[in-house]
Amino acid sequence: MMSSSAANSEKASVLFVCLGNICRSTMAEGVFRSIVKDKSSPYYNLIDKVDSCGTGGYHTGDEPDERTMSTLADNGITNYKHGARKLRDSDFRDFDYIFAMDTANLMDLERWKERSKKPIKAKVMLFGEFSGTGRKEVVQDPYYIGLEAFEKAFEQCKRFSTNFLEQTFPDAN
Structure with a gap:
């Protein structure tokens, strides 16, 4: 995590990763972006780049999946746009934090990182490490489950985002 002095002088960048980049990672990006790009947010000037893949x-x-978009819209996030993309080697150098939505994604990221021939900047972790419950949570892929799973993913992404920001930028509040 960034120290509070580093957080005050450097803007952080965050990448969210799932398997296909149409459900969970886009949900997380939309939620996180809505928090940090709101001019009334204490985190407004602390995050530089937010993306998903x-x-x-x-x-x-x-x-993004229409159920992701409708869940975001039902929660007041109506200006989110994204075109799915695949993870790139450069993401490990371009982002400070790369958050996996589940343990399979985390293992894929770790393997990808190990194969990289260039220095890595990103801290790779499970997004659910910021669950606030004392245990790591995964954001289950809602694609084959239904709307209720998208709503649960939204709740998790909101909670994890808030906890990450509060822990990483404690002086912002």
């Missing part, structure tokens, strides 16, 4: 390129160029 998938470890697989199955949906490259596609918009």
Whole structure:
């Protein structure tokens, strides 16, 4: 985590990763972006870049799943746009934090990182480390489950985002 003095002088960048980049990682990006890009947020000037991607390129160029978009809209996030993309080697150098949505994504990220021939800047971790419950949580893939799972993913992304920001930038509040 960034120290509070580093947090005051440097802006952080955050990347969210799932498998296909149309459900969970886009949900997390939309939620996180809505928090840090709100001018009334104490975190407004602390985050530089927010993005999401998938470890697989199955949906490259596609918009987020319509259930992701409707869940975001139902929670007041109506200005989110994204085209799915696959993880790149450069992401490990371009972002300070890379958050995996589940343990399979985390293992994929760790393997990708190990194969990298260039220095790595990003801290790679499970997003659910910021659950606030004392245990790590995963954001289950809602794609085949249904709308209720998208709503649960939204709740988790909101909670994890808030906890990450509070712990990483304690002087912001």
